[in-house]
Amino acid sequence: MSAPAASPFAIETRALNLWYGSFQALKGVTVGIRHGQITSLIGPSGCGKTTLLRCFNRVNERYGEVRTTGDIEVLGRNIYAADVSLIELRRSVGMVFQRPNPLPLTVYENVVFALRLHTPGRQLTRPTLDEAVERALTETGLWKDLKDRLRTRATDLQLEQQQKLCIARLLPLRPDVILMDEPCSALDVEGTRAIEDLMAELRGRYTIVIVTHSMAQARRVSDECIFMLLGELVEHRRTAELFLVPQDRRTAEYIEGRYG
Amino acid sequence: MRTDAQPRVAAGPDGRPPFAETAYGRRKLRQESAARAVFLAMTLLMVAPLVAIVAHLVVEAWPALSLEFLLDVPRNRMTEGGIWSALVGTIYLVAISLAVAAPIGVLAAVYLNEYAKDTWFNRIINLAVINLAGVPSIVHALFGLGAFVYAARFGFSVMAASLTLAIMTLPVIIASTREALAAVPTAFREACWNVGASRWQTIRGVVLPNSISGILTGIILQVSRAAGETAPVMFTGAVLYKAVERGSLFPYYLDDQCMALSMHLYVLTTQVPNVAHAIPYATAVVLLGSVLLVNAAAIGLRVWLRNRKRW
Numbered sequence: 028m029s030a031p032a033a034s035p036f037a038i039e040t041r042a043l044n045l046w047y048g049s050f051q052a053l054k055g056v057t058v059g060i061r062h063g064q065i066t067s068l069i070g071p072s073g074c075g076k077t078t079l080l081r082c083f084n085r086v087n088e089r090y091g092e093v094r095t096t097g098d099i100e101v102l103g104r105n106i107y108a109a110d111v112s113l114i115e116l117r118r119s120v121g122m123v124f125q126r127p128n129p130l131p132l133t134v135y136e137n138v139v140f141a142l143r144l145h146t147p148g149r150q151l152t153r154p155t156l157d158e159a160v161e162r163a164l165t166e167t168g169l170w171k172d173l174k175d176r177l178r179t180r181a182t183d184l185q186l187e188q189q190q191k192l193c194i195a196r197l198l199p200l201r202p203d204v205i206l207m208d209e210p211c212s213a214l215d216v217e218g219t220r221a222i223e224d225l226m227a228e229l230r231g232r233y234t235i236v237i238v239t240h241s242m243a244q245a246r247r248v249s250d251e252c253i254f255m256l257l258g259e260l261v262e263h264r265r266t267a268e269l270f271l272v273p274q275d276r277r278t279a280e281y282i283e284g285r286y287g
Numbered sequence: 288m289r290t291d292a293q294p295r296v297a298a299g300p301d302g303r304p305p306f307a308e309t310a311y312g313r314r315k316l317r318q319e320s321a322a323r324a325v326f327l328a329m330t331l332l333m334v335a336p337l338v339a340i341v342a343h344l345v346v347e348a349w350p351a352l353s354l355e356f357l358l359d360v361p362r363n364r365m366t367e368g369g370i371w372s373a374l375v376g377t378i379y380l381v382a383i384s385l386a387v388a389a390p391i392g393v394l395a396a397v398y399l400n401e402y403a404k405d406t407w408f409n410r411i412i413n414l415a416v417i418n419l420a421g422v423p424s425i426v427h428a429l430f431g432l433g434a435f436v437y438a439a440r441f442g443f444s445v446m447a448a449s450l451t452l453a454i455m456t457l458p459v460i461i462a463s464t465r466e467a468l469a470a471v472p473t474a475f476r477e478a479c480w481n482v483g484a485s486r487w488q489t490i491r492g493v494v495l496p497n498s499i500s501g502i503l504t505g506i507i508l509q510v511s512r513a514a515g516e517t518a519p520v521m522f523t524g525a526v527l528y529k530a531v532e533r534g535s536l537f538p539y540y541l542d543d544q545c546m547a548l549s550m551h552l553y554v555l556t557t558q559v560p561n562v563a564h565a566i567p568y569a570t571a572v573v574l575l576g577s578v579l580l581v582n583a584a585a586i587g588l589r590v591w592l593r594n595r596k597r598w
């Protein structure tokens with residue numbers, strides 16, 4: 028959305044280390060993630076993809092004992108600065124999960140849920156809410172199917188619609204970054220295609236980071252690709268180049284399927 | 288395609304046809320039915336005394352059971368009349384104790400489950416809660432006697448007895464509430480955190496609405512426990528006999544002593560000579576009946592709230 032001037036990066040980390048207790052899950056990760064592009068994060072299980080993703084809105088801190096060193100800048104702002112509000116940070120950096128997790132409320136209430144969290148009650152008139160719902164559902168391609176079912180429970184929708192709804196509920200907050208942690212792994216082929224199409228649709232307006240276990244998916248959807256191994260960032264390049272001419276031996280071995 | 292493959296012979300290595308029963312297999316089947324029989328027998332064995340007790344109580348109590356028995360006060364040195372004084376006393380004690388214990392217990396459980404970090408201090412609190420839930424009621428009774436009757440100078444009173452019951456039920460309410468909170472899927476909390484909800488917004492918006500059925504059930508089950516215990520009220524505020532008016536709704540003040548069902552039953556069976564035969568039985572039936580009623584209400588509530596949520 029509002030792009031700060033100088034840097035081409037929406038997210039930058041420098042020498043980022045992270046420990047769960049005494050276990051080091053991220054080792055000196057330095058990376059820049061470009062504005063408005065789709066960046067995929069690949070690597071074998073347990074290499075720290077989810078952990079890195081959760082750093083970008085500092086939600087790691089909610090998952091127990093976590094210690095971090097190094098810098099993270101989002102939109103040019105150091106998110107560890109003393110006056111950074113986690114609430115505002117997470118409002119602008121939203122996340123979508125592996126299993127669609129709509130709240131057990133109606134479709135309508137799911138979409139306006141975050142809006143209600145961030146706005147004093149009296150500013151939320153019915154028309155404002157209605158408009159936010161229509162806009163978010165239209166943007167995620169759900170409006171046509173759901174406009175007459177806004178009062179159904181979100182948990183009764185098909186999985187694919189649930190996942191789209193999880194994306195839709197971020198949009199009324201006008202986020203800058205959308206983090207997706209294996210958003211398609213609970214979906215069938217059709218659902219996967221639908222989400223990928225939606226990502227292509229959102230590309231440019233939002234900076235998207237997607238963790239995926241499918242290299243084919245990384246190739247299909249992403250502009251840049253990051254390969255991680257054992258908590259380290261091994262290689263980060265244009266997706267096409269990374270899969271065509273990997274520079275690092277470990278990347279080459281991974282995309283050949285020698286491990287992972 | 289392999290053309291030289293032999294068709295599989297319809298015989299195992301020892302010449303029997305495939306899938307035939309073996310001696311070992313038959314033995315397993317016999318064990319299976321034996322196990323089933325034993326489990327069934329144990330279940331019946333458990334149910335039988337329960338049915339026998341209830342049947343015996345109801346049969347013996349039958350001549351005395353009536354609405355009048357509930358509403359009338361004990362008469363003629365407690366050998367006749369009803370149980371209103373004790374019934375209303377128990378309702379008071381339980382209601383006040385829950386009014387104290389339920390909010391404190393639920394809020395403490397929310398803190399422990401949603402806010403507290405895993406430090407040694409909180410671990411000690413956890414351990415204390417779990418152990419307190421297992422302390423025998425006579426210990427709570429003595430604590431109540433010391434703390435509320437004497438130290439806090441409430442004297443032997445409704446107040447002291449209610450607070451003692453509250454102390455007794457508190458750890459169990461904390462434990463059951465924590466269980467209900469922990470049963471709310473993490474995915475719901477994650478959904479909130481990642482759109483910038485504060486902890487309190489997460490709790491109020493998602494965690495409490497989705498655990499309320501479990502929380503309420505846990506609290507209601509403590510009603511029956513508080514109503515049934517004798518020792519905690521006997522030591523702190525319940526008396527043998529207290530004159531009240533038939534059917535009166537507000538017979539006791541907070542600093543009065545009162546009668547209570549559990550205590551009344553104990554007194555009738557051990558202290559009162561020449562009591563009409565059916566009266567202690569009828570008192571027991573009322574006590575049992577109210578406990579069953581409350582438990583049924585808890586189950587009903589649970590089912591009703593369950594049906595409203597789906598995830």
Ligand SMILES: Nc1ncnc2c1ncn2[C@@H]1O[C@H](COP(=O)(O)OP(=O)(O)OP(=O)(O)O)[C@@H](O)[C@H]1O
Nearest residue numbers: 047050052071072073074075076077078079090091
């Ligand atoms: N809350 C936690 N406490 C302790 N260790 C953790 C925690 N979360 C993750 N880890 C550990 O950190 C490492 C990285 O985990 P992470 O979930 O980031 O991996 P991942 O790349 O997302 O794996 P996957 O592909 O299986 O999702 C793993 O070894 C994991 O066991």
Ligand SMILES: [Mg+2]
Nearest residue numbers: 076077078208
């Ligand atoms: Mg992961």
